[in-house]
Amino acid sequence: MNPFLAVAILVCTAGLLFVLPLLPALVELRRKSDALPLSVVQQNAGEIRHFANSFRDYIKDLEPIMQVCVAAGTSATGTLPDGEEYLVLGRLDEPLMRALAQRDATHPVVIAAGADLIAPPHSTFSRDIYAGGNFQGGEKNNYRAILGEKDVRLGASSRVMRWAHAVGEFTADLGCGLFGRISSDSLIRLHANCSFLRLNAPRIEVGHAVNREQGLPDSGFPSNAGVLPRFLHDGDFEVHAGQIIRSNMVIRGRLLLCSGARVCGSVKSLDDMVLEDDVSVEGSLIGARKLSIGPHCTIRGPVIAERELAIAAGTRCGAREHPTTVSAPSIEVEEGVLVFGTLWARERGLVVASP
Amino acid sequence: MIYVLYSIVFVICIYTGRHYWFTLNRLFGFQRHPYIDIDTADWPPVTVLVAAHNEEKVIANILDALMTVKYPVDKMLVIPVNDRSTDRTREIVDKFVEDFPGRIQPFHRVGGKGGKAAALKDAMELVTTEVILIFDADYLPGTGLIKQLVAPFFDLEVGGVMGRVVPMNVGANLLTRLLDLERSGGYQVDQQARMNLRLVPQHGGTVAGVRLSALREIGGWNENSLTEDTDLTYRLLLNGWKTVYQNRSECYEEVPEVWPVRIRQIMRWAKGHNQAMATYGFRLLLGKHRATLRERIDGTLLLGVYAMAPITLVGWALALAVFYQGVAPLHGVIAVLSLTAYAALGNLAAFFEIAAAARLDGTRKRVALLPFLILGFAVSIFSVSRAAVSQLSDLVTGAEFHWDKTERFRKVL
Numbered sequence: 001m002n003p004f005l006a007v008a009i010l011v012c013t014a015g016l017l018f019v020l021p022l023l024p025a026l027v028e029l030r031r032k033s034d035a036l037p038l039s040v041v042q043q044n045a046g047e048i049r050h051f052a053n054s055f056r057d058y059i060k061d062l063e064p065i066m067q068v069c070v071a072a073g074t075s076a077t078g079t080l081p082d083g084e085e086y087l088v089l090g091r092l093d094e095p096l097m098r099a100l101a102q103r104d105a106t107h108p109v110v111i112a113a114g115a116d117l118i119a120p121p122h123s124t125f126s127r128d129i130y131a132g133g134n135f136q137g138g139e140k141n142n143y144r145a146i147l148g149e150k151d152v153r154l155g156a157s158s159r160v161m162r163w164a165h166a167v168g169e170f171t172a173d174l175g176c177g178l179f180g181r182i183s184s185d186s187l188i189r190l191h192a193n194c195s196f197l198r199l200n201a202p203r204i205e206v207g208h209a210v211n212r213e214q215g216l217p218d219s220g221f222p223s224n225a226g227v228l229p230r231f232l233h234d235g236d237f238e239v240h241a242g243q244i245i246r247s248n249m250v251i252r253g254r255l256l257l258c259s260g261a262r263v264c265g266s267v268k269s270l271d272d273m274v275l276e277d278d279v280s281v282e283g284s285l286i287g288a289r290k291l292s293i294g295p296h297c298t299i300r301g302p303v304i305a306e307r308e309l310a311i312a313a314g315t316r317c318g319a320r321e322h323p324t325t326v327s328a329p330s331i332e333v334e335e336g337v338l339v340f341g342t343l344w345a346r347e348r349g350l351v352v353a354s355p
Numbered sequence: 356m357i358y359v360l361y362s363i364v365f366v367i368c369i370y371t372g373r374h375y376w377f378t379l380n381r382l383f384g385f386q387r388h389p390y391i392d393i394d395t396a397d398w399p400p401v402t403v404l405v406a407a408h409n410e411e412k413v414i415a416n417i418l419d420a421l422m423t424v425k426y427p428v429d430k431m432l433v434i435p436v437n438d439r440s441t442d443r444t445r446e447i448v449d450k451f452v453e454d455f456p457g458r459i460q461p462f463h464r465v466g467g468k469g470g471k472a473a474a475l476k477d478a479m480e481l482v483t484t485e486v487i488l489i490f491d492a493d494y495l496p497g498t499g500l501i502k503q504l505v506a507p508f509f510d511l512e513v514g515g516v517m518g519r520v521v522p523m524n525v526g527a528n529l530l531t532r533l534l535d536l537e538r539s540g541g542y543q544v545d546q547q548a549r550m551n552l553r554l555v556p557q558h559g560g561t562v563a564g565v566r567l568s569a570l571r572e573i574g575g576w577n578e579n580s581l582t583e584d585t586d587l588t589y590r591l592l593l594n595g596w597k598t599v600y601q602n603r604s605e606c607y608e609e610v611p612e613v614w615p616v617r618i619r620q621i622m623r624w625a626k627g628h629n630q631a632m633a634t635y636g637f638r639l640l641l642g643k644h645r646a647t648l649r650e651r652i653d654g655t656l657l658l659g660v661y662a663m664a665p666i667t668l669v670g671w672a673l674a675l676a677v678f679y680q681g682v683a684p685l686h687g688v689i690a691v692l693s694l695t696a697y698a699a700l701g702n703l704a705a706f707f708e709i710a711a712a713a714r715l716d717g718t719r720k721r722v723a724l725l726p727f728l729i730l731g732f733a734v735s736i737f738s739v740s741r742a743a744v745s746q747l748s749d750l751v752t753g754a755e756f757h758w759d760k761t762e763r764f765r766k767v768l
Contacts, residue, residue: 024723034720035526038539040605046394046499047425200395230511230568232595234645248511250595266511284509286389302396302509306389318395327392341395 048183048200048342052147052165055128062088062112066132070114080110084127089113119143121155134168145180152184170201192335196349200342202323206351207313207335228265236271239263248283257281259294266301277312291328304328311337313354357677363670370663373656374704377548378711387551391603393506400430400484401505406471406561407435410492411443412763413609417492418451422458426501433459434481435492438474439466471560472583476576485568491561493763495523495607503604504564514569514596515587517546518562518604524764527612532724533731534610534617539716540709546600554653555592556600560584561608569596582627585658589635592654595645612764614734620761621735622742625661629746632658664739705732 028034047053058080065076069090076088087109106124111117117131121138128145129135135148139155145162146152152166159177164170170184175193182188184201192207229247236253239245239261248265249255255269259276266283267273273287277294284301285291291305296314302325303309303317309328311317313336318324323341331345335354343349403421407414414435421433435448445463452459462478475489486508490496500518507513519542525535549556558565560583570576573590580586588598611617639646640655706725713722748754 022726025726028720028723029529029532029727032526034718035532037523037525037607038521038535038605038716038718040497040521040607048394232645250512266509268510268512270512284511286510286512288389300397302393302506304389304393304510306387322397323395324397325393325395342392344392344394346392 048181048198049165051145051163051181052183055130055145055147059086059110059112059130062086062130066090066112066114070132077109084110086110086112089115089117091115116150135166139173190351192351192353194351196343196345196351198342198344199339199349202320202340204339204341204343206333206337206339207354241276295334300324302326305331308332313337317341356673360670360673360677363666363673366659366663366666367670370656370660371704374708377552378544378704378708380548380551381544381715382711384548384551386547387553388601388603390507390510390599391503391601393509394502396506396509398427398430398502398505399486399508401426401432401486401488401501402482402484403431403433403488403490403501404475404478404482405433405435405490405492406438406474407440407444407448407492408438408471408474409440409442409444410763411440411447413493414444415447415451417490417494417496418448418459420495420497421490421501422451422455423498424496424501425498426505428458431458431501432484434462434478435459436474436478437461437463438471439464439469468578470578470581470583472576472580472586473578475583476578479570479575482567485566486564487567487570488564489561490606491608493609494520494561496562497606500562500604500606503601504562507599507601508564508566510599512597513599514566514573514591514594515558515598516564517556517559517598517600518606519543519546519600519602520559520562520608521605522610523607524609524612527764529724529727529730530614530617531610531612532721533728536709536713536721536724536728537731538610539712539718540705542600542602543712543715544708547602549653550600550602552653553647553649555588555650555657556598557657558584558588558591558598560587562604562606565591566596569594572596580627581630582624585628585631586634589631589639589654589658592646592650593635593639593642593644609763611761613762616762618734618738621738622745625664625739625742626746628658628661629743632662661739662743664736665743667736668740 061080065088069076069088073091075090077086079085085108089111106126108126110127111125112130114132116133117129117135119125119135119137119141122140123138124142126144128147129143131148134150135146135152137143137154137158139157141155141158143158143160143164146160146164148166148168151168152164153171154160154173154176156173157175160180160182162180164182166184168184169187169189170182171189172178172191172194174191178194178196181198182196186202188199188201188204190196190206230250231247232250234252237251238256239258241258242260245263249263249267251269254271255267255273257263257275257279260278262279263281267281268286270288272290273292275293275297278296279294280298282300285299285303287305289306290308293299293311293315295312299317300319300322305328307328308330310332311334313334316338317326318340320340325342325344326339327344329346331343331349332352333349334352405417418433418435437444437448448461452461460481462481464474464477467473467477486505488501488504504516504518507516520538522531522535522538524531526532546556563584565587569591573594576583577586591598611620636655636658640651646654706728709728710722710725
């Protein structure tokens with residue numbers, strides 16, 4: 001073979017082999033099929049009521065029909081613009097509820113009631129539900145989503161898969177599973193053995209929460225934790241019973257706050273943290289591992305545990321005028337706990353009966 | 356000579372291992388986002404500083420965005436830090452001040468030392484809140500971003516907060532697409548892995564926050580620093596404060612669309628980083644302070660990232676020299692292996708990291724551009740090396756650093 005030809009073939013082959021892996025890149029560069037900026041949520045700020053508000057907008061088209069049905073005491077069925085079937089209920093009486101009254105029935109329609117709505121037990125509602133008045137669910141029901149303009153009450157052992165919002169009070173009876181976002185504009189009440197993920201309301205009562213709305217006694221220190229000095233400690237630390245700490249605390253070890261201890265600032269521990277009974281913290285409480293809050297404690301600021309959080313009966317987090325967030329991957333809350341604001345279990349939240 | 360080469364290969368192997376460690380952690384490890392769930396709180400007063408030097412193309416966009424964020428209006432004050440602008444920046448800022456009375460307090464700086472740190476330092480006279488957020492003027496914060504960046508300050512160990520930067524002009528050309536991939540790897544994997552592993556997430560100086568008491572404790576902004584963000588990260592660390600990274604606190608930015616601008620930008624970053632390495636490196640690794648052992652090691656490696664470019668070039672040169680001079684043991688096999696080790700493992704680590712980031716971001720076809728990153732790396736390695744040489748020469752001649760503002764490409768509204 002001609003040596004020049006051989007070299008030319010070698011160069012061409014090498015060039016081809018070099019370009020070959022670049023072909024998909026060249027195609028993508030030319031076509032720009034994935035060249036939009038990464039989708040960053042600019043408008044929805046993680047608002048828990050986002051889905052409820054969207055659903056309210058979604059069923060706006062049904063309002064005239066609901067008004068007619070309420071006035072006439074009738075029901076109506078049809079199809080929404082996106083192809084979803086709907087059932088509009090005018091008023092709560094036996095004939096109107098007949099369609100829903102079959103036990104173990106699945107109802108794949110959007111249900112909109114202009115007035116109060118009672119859902120029969122042992123039913124699965126695989127589309128969203130709107131109640132213009134109160135909503136009362138039977139036991140062992142499964143819901144996709146519920147929007148109630150007044151109170152919403154779920155029967156025992158019911159489940160909500162995506163979200164529920166009550167303009168009035170939201171109550172979940174024994175053993176309910178709340179897998180999505182649950183919110184209320186006034187109050188959420190959970191009974192024993194309920195599981196939950198994300199809850200938000202001005203007031204969240206777990207079981208029969210003791211009414212402890214009074215604020216912390218005046219410590220004589222400014223409530224703005226940022227202006228307090230910072231106490232930084234390497235290793236384990238213990239705050240003795242009844243001791244008052246007038247600073248922010250950062251403990252790079254285990255922390256034990258004994259009975260009746262009081263911290264005028266915020267507390268952070270890089271290891272397990274235990275609060276015994278009647279401890280009060282005016283700022284935030286951040287635990288890098290497991291955080292255990294004993295009975296009758298009062299925490300004003302956010303409560304964050306990076307692994308597990310247990311809250312005993314009688315404890316109050318936040319205040320009516322200072323709502324806060326309680327969050328951890330795994331949360332166990334005893335009946336009798338009161339939270340003002342958000343209670344958010346990333347993976348698993350459970351209400352346990354108080355001993 | 357061969358021992359120098361061995362040392363370089365050793366250091367390169369450490370960085371390679373670090374890339375793999377971070378990527379595997381991000382793919383399979385426990386992910387830390389401890390503050391992102393704080394959506395309800397007694398939100399503290401916050402000051403938002405917007406650094407602006409000749410930003411007429413973009414300043415209105417960020418002020419518009421900041422006026423619509425979800426944060427108690429009476430608790431948020433925006434201070435546009437108009438640093439000696441000679442364009443319409445002042446006029447635009449003043450119009451916003453008129454339109455939003457009480458919510459924007461302008462700081463018009465007409466003289467003084469150049470650079471962002473110097474401007475921020477002067478603007479501190481207007482700051483009274485414990486929490487300060489900082490944005491460059493080309494950023495577009497979403498409505499929930501302010502709360503997300505403020506939330507970590509409820510943790511009294513936190514002195515600085517850093518959010519994620521997302522390029523918005525991705526599709527402009529090859530450079531912007533490569534920068535999009537680089538940013539993705541840097542934030543989605545690198546920063547978040549450091550957060551997961553309790554190492555040293557880096558403060559980026561924008562989409563970021565700092566605690567006033569921490570800033571005062573460490574002596575305020577360092578106007579002599581070329582990269583005030585890196586400087587801040589290390590001074591906070593040395594004084595017992597943590598910088599945390601919030602991967603879900605994303606904010607759009609504009610990346611350079613032409614290579615000369617990108618080269619100037621990366622050269623400035625390199626000089627600033629090297630400056631921080633010279634200032635804090637020894638003290639961080641061996642000094643008496645509160646950083647943990649893993650923070651000391653990671654912090655030192657982080658300080659050295661821009662020094663790796665000239666070191667790698669030296670390594671290449673040494674490998675070739677050793678090979679052709681025939682002085683290497685085993686007839687140069689080790690030299691060849693050194694070169695190959697870097698070419699294969701070193702490069703692959705960075706590619707692996709970026710590909711993993713693209714996967715985590717849920718993007719699909721843009722990862723096809725990965726081979727073109729060789730181009731970006733080639734430009735970076737020579738630019739960063741040039742910056743290091745120029746920095747050494749400046750040190751000898753006593754020349755002062757000239758601050759290069761990053762050019763904007765957005766159309767003026």
